[in-house]
Amino acid sequence: MQNALFVGVSAQTALARELDVIANNMANVSTTGFKARSSRFQEYLMPVASADSFQRSDRRLSYVIDQGTPLDLTQGPVEPDSNPMHVALRGDAFLAVQTPQGLRYTRNGAFELDATGNLVTSDGHAVQGDGGPITIGQQETGLAIAPDGTISTNLGIRGRLRLVTFANAQALKSEGANLFSSEAPGRPAGPGAHLEPGALERSNVKPVVEMTRLMDVNRTYSMVSSVISRLDDLRGTAIRRLADVA
Structure with missing residues (x-):
């Protein structure tokens, strides 16, 4: 018993x-x-x-x-919203962002500019490009994000979003606030991963x-x-x- x-x-x-x-x-x-x-x-x-x-x-x-x-890890619905600073991720990839706890990864493509012109997520984390944070000057206009992650303004190319993938995505640890951490470093995403500008990927x-x-x-x-x-x-x-x- x-x-x-x-x-x-x-x-x-x-x-x-x-x-x-x-x-x-x-x-x-x-x-x-x-x-x-x-x-x-x-x-x-x-x-x-x-x-x-x-x-x-x-x-x-x-x-x-x-x-x-x-x-x-299935793809969530993608909804257009016509915001030039919003991007939806398609394929096996994550966006790299800098947080107070270190480098983290997310699928949240709702970007905006903070008071200093840094490109950040809706939670205020600095979005990482291939060369580090991406900064847009106050005098710049016509911000656009290409499907390959290239960011440009009226002054030309300002950077390229860092898209990463992982050999074992199931090993990612949830950190809260829609962020993930990984003990293994991410590697550049393959050609199957791309962005859809002016849209957002919703929850799956x-x-x-x-x-x-x-x-x-x-x-x-x-x-x-x-x-x-x-x-x-x-x-x-x-x-x-x-x-x-x-």
Whole structure:
């Protein structure tokens, strides 16, 4: 009976983790360039005792182990908005930005100019070009971003956006604020990755799918809770009856 309680608790722990993932996805339905995460679990069979004196072999206990939350890297919907400083990423690539914590990566192409003329994201992080930060002078006009990331104004080319890719994008760590960090350095993105100027990539979260997952997880969690409660009642009954016999 005690083993059954442990199995139930392991299932509840995994389900609680999945609820956290779903909640985060739902909270970022409207976040530009957001990539959803899913939950991955694995069955863990408890090692059994090996004493030869047992009349029958032990039953193998199946627990649930959290195996991580992989990224869904599928392309999000691209919506034109005619803003010359907005770009949507298409393909396997990320934009490099400088943050107080160091170099980070994002799919958020909602750019703007700060008070000093630096090209920044909507969160104020400096967008990195191949040669570092990109600065536009106050006297410059006609800012345009080409599909290859080249930024130009009336005074000519001002830089080229740094697009990077990773050998194992699943190793990227979420840092919050729609940013990722990587222990491995990014490499220049291939020809399959390009920008769509005057547009933004929306979140790839599918609200209907997430709501379905949410209902399914809630039902399963309630069912497991009910089983644990009944097992606890059964144990209490057994203890009382054993006490009466004594």
